[in-house]
Amino acid sequence: EVQLVESGGGLVQPGGSLRLSCAASGLTFTTYWMSWVRQAPGKGLEWVANIKQGGSEQYYLDSVKGRFTISRDNAKNSVYLQLNSLRAEDTAIYYCARFRSSSQKFYFDYWGQGILVTVSS
Amino acid sequence: QTVVTQEPSFSVSPGGTVTLTCGLRSGSVSSSYYPSWYQQTPGQAPRTLIYSTNTRSSGVPDRFSGSILGNKAALTITGAQADDESDYYCVLYLGSGISVFGGGTKLTVL
Numbered sequence: 001e002v003q004l005v006e007s008g009g010g011l012v013q014p015g016g017s018l019r020l021s022c023a024a025s026g027l028t029f030t031t032y033w034m035s036w037v038r039q040a041p042g043k044g045l046e047w048v049a050n051i052k053q054g055g056s057e058q059y060y061l062d063s064v065k066g067r068f069t070i071s072r073d074n075a076k077n078s079v080y081l082q083l084n085s086l087r088a089e090d091t092a093i094y095y096c097a098r099f100r101s102s103s104q105k106f107y108f109d110y111w112g113q114g115i116l117v118t119v120s121s
Numbered sequence: 122q123t124v125v126t127q128e129p130s131f132s133v134s135p136g137g138t139v140t141l142t143c144g145l146r147s148g149s150v151s152s153s154y155y156p157s158w159y160q161q162t163p164g165q166a167p168r169t170l171i172y173s174t175n176t177r178s179s180g181v182p183d184r185f186s187g188s189i190l191g192n193k194a195a196l197t198i199t200g201a202q203a204d205d206e207s208d209y210y211c212v213l214y215l216g217s218g219i220s221v222f223g224g225g226t227k228l229t230v231l
Contacts, residue, residue, distance in 0.1 A: 035220075037167075044225040045159070045167065045210050050218045059218030062122075095166060099220075106214035107157035107172035114166055 002026040002110045004096045009115035012086055016119070020081040022096030022112060030054075033099040034072060034079040035108060038092035046092075050099055051079065064090075086119045093117075123147075125213055127223035133201045133230055141226045142193040143211030149192035154213040156194035158187060161208045161225075170209075171196060198228075206230040 008020040022034070036048040049070040050059045058070050069082040079096060096112040124146035133139035143158075144150055158171040169178040171187035174194065184199045194213075198205055211223040 037222075044208075045161070045222045047212070047220040047222055050220070052218075057218065100172070104155070105173055106155040106220070107169065107212065108159070108167070108220075109169050109172070109178065111166040111168075 002098065004098065004110060004112035006094065006096050006112045006115035009094065009117045011118045011120065013121050014087060014119055016086050018083045018086065018117060020083065020094055020096075020115060020117070022079045022081075024077045024079070024096075024098070027098065027110075029077040030074045033101045034070075035097045035099040036070060036079075036081045037095045037097055037108065037111075038090075039095070039114075040089070040092040043092075045095075048094070049081065052101075083117065086117075088119050091117060091119045123213075123215060123221050125211065125221050125223035127209075127211060127226045129224065130227045130229070133198070133205075133228065135201060135203060135230055137201050138197065138199045139201060139228065140190070140195050140197045141209055141211075141228070142190065142195050143213070143223050144193040145213070150189065150194045150213065152189060154194070154215070156187065156189075157212045157214075158185075158194075158196045159210045159212070160205075161210065162206075167210065201230050203230050 003025045051070045055072045067085045072079045093114040095114045097108040098110040126144045152174045159167040161167045175187040210225045
């Protein structure tokens with residue numbers, strides 16, 4: 001059974017930093033892209049970032065480019081999201097997800113339970 | 122900036138059929154965007170329903186179906202049940218590693 005477990009969320013001041021982690025199990029981690037998706041309170045889902053299997057290619061939502069960095073450690077079956085220069089509008093539940101990327105398939109197929117990030121003074 | 126549009130809300134009677142749509146503010150949705158659909162109930166993580174326009178994810182009942190209708194992707198629920206009352210999101214894959222969510226549709230079953 002695939003499991004994705006996020007950690008590292010919490011309260012941070014505007015301009016601050018936070019590092020989210022997602023530990024994956026039940027899958028051949030090196031085979032898959034991984035993603036972060038967020039949801040602001042009372043709002044819809046928003047894709048944030050993708051990372052390819054090897055980690056050398058990352059893709060970002062325009063509003064987080066230059067502030068957020070997605071990375072992965074395939075030896076630890078983990079994916080990370082470094083959040084810098086945080087703003088109030090980054091307040092959200094952040095979900096880790098597995099992204100299926102292959103011929104004729106591009107979608108999120110497994111999701112973690114999410115971790116709350118609150119940016120406030 | 123690519124904007125994916127969905128109806129903000131919809132209602133359906135128990136046992137009825139409802140079709141939710143997913144469009145582009147500028148342009149048409151085709152299978153080349155690999156539309157996918159997700160269900161989310163309050164306080165829960167999303168659940169994957171449909172991918173690649175019309176393929177049901179494992180364990181999803183066959184009363185959920187996906188298609189392209191005109192210039193939009195569509196999710197049809199046939200024989201709606203009370204526990205289908207949820208938020209539904211579509212996602213379009215733009216290529217180059219970029220995905221975009223629609224704003225979501227809040228479905229009420231009453």
